Amino acid sequence: MGKNWNNRRFEGRSDDRGNRDRDNRNDNRDGRPFKKGPTKRERILEEMKQRMKTAYLSRDAVLVYIDGMIEDLEKALNLLFERLNEWYSIYFPELKIPDRTKYCKLVLAINKEDMKGTESRVKELMGDKASEIMKQLETSNGIDLLGKDIQKIQETAEKIMELERLKEEMEKYEEGVAKEVCPNLAEIGGPRIAAKLIAHVGGLQKLAKLPASTIQVLGAEKALFRHLKKHTKPPKHGIIFQHTSVHSAPRTVRGKIARTIATKLSLAAKIDTYGKRFLGKEMKEKMDEKIKEILARDAKAELKEQQKTEEQQKTE
């Protein structure tokens, strides 16, 4: 087998010749001296490099990098925003706004020493909610910080807003690349889930070869193997859980919905890899219909059960 392989790659060479390659030869066939010819090892390495180039060039690899960057941007933003929040809470502890960009804008707008200016700026930003925030500011338990402290906090807030903008741009870009690499997959699962699935298995082609039942639990390997070994309950969803249709559904039907989506995702991956036609829209419509059906059936069943228990209570 090994000999065969050698022959396939470097035709017409005897094994003896191959061995000579490995030694340090000081002259080539014509007798001209040279310092270092490409040995077999070097030639194979060169070939592997070329192969790697074509492997990397595929756009689905870029999608994975973009997704990783977005993930880390989110992590960095969380870190910095939490610190900002903690620090600014000395000055204005009552300000509780989950939206990071809005919070940062308010940090830039509020100045206790210039309440009039603050009021107009807050009104511009928050509209109806402005009066509530102004009331909170007036009765605030916060402590006055030095101007230079507040300046540093505001500089940080500005940077957080810029990072947030970068993250948004990245997300838009990811969407574009996903539509280009795997339009069907992106339509059905959204670009983020598409990128995560591809990253998880290491390529679109590999994903296309997986059955729907595997795609359903990708990312939940720990729970899956726990199930196989110790007979605990099998996982209902892995990366797919991040799909809004799954995590917004009632617990009882999440598994069913995850299965429906995984089926379509598996189909979409196959179309994206081998077909290149865009059927995502129709597939998504069908999928949404099916999900609605599942939800309706669940609601009906719940209603029935409620009526049953009510009747039981009445008869009791």
Next chain:
Amino acid sequence: MGKNWNNRRFEGRSDDRGNRDRDNRNDNRDGRPFKKGPTKRERILEEMKQRMKTAYLSRDAVLVYIDGMIEDLEKALNLLFERLNEWYSIYFPELKIPDRTKYCKLVLAINKEDMKGTESRVKELMGDKASEIMKQLETSNGIDLLGKDIQKIQETAEKIMELERLKEEMEKYEEGVAKEVCPNLAEIGGPRIAAKLIAHVGGLQKLAKLPASTIQVLGAEKALFRHLKKHTKPPKHGIIFQHTSVHSAPRTVRGKIARTIATKLSLAAKIDTYGKRFLGKEMKEKMDEKIKEILARDAKAELKEQQKTEEQQKTE
């Protein structure tokens, strides 16, 4: 004791009155109705708020916030830079520069499609090292990315540079605040270590009350208690390890140097809290002298040992 405390705070009130407070009274002493007077609980809460205000106002608390922010900026920078590096390594894997800002500047300067422009820009940035980088670029195994991919990478690089700048500014600011809050401590340990020590114990005053031996192992509590419980080796240094004199010293004398520094730090904390004079310069000079002595003695001992082993080898 409880009664005493009550009397001290709300003079002339009997316990009976205190109980009445807790009920919902509908009128006050004059018989005028009111909705909600300040109950005892509310009054105590108000007092605690006032006390908290004065506690927070102290500048050493601000120092702790600044230090936390710097730490998180560093973490965020690490995250994002690693991702950037990973992504850019497809395009130019040979570029290995540990300095984040320089790497980012090179990312912005390099463009494989405009080698001439790249050369002049790289020369401007790197000086003598430019030719090396250009050679690496020309023989690079990297893969050409699309222009829009590179643009996104460059945008990220820009943001990283900005964050780096913010971090530097924060560090300068921290130094200023540390010099203001604890000039002696900052002179001897540097502003970052001063801030970390203060943050660790929860205030400059608390730090001033600790003996040098405790300050030496602050931040190494785990190892300390392991030592006390299981009789492992005691830790030689905690937060102090970050002092350049400690971590750049040979292992054998790190403990001695840490002890020397901790002694001076403990003194400095006491001066900063109760004295307010600036003796840091002289103390630091003395400390540096002592550290030099320790290092010299260690070098001598090592030399002697070497000579001994050499002699032994000769006689063998």
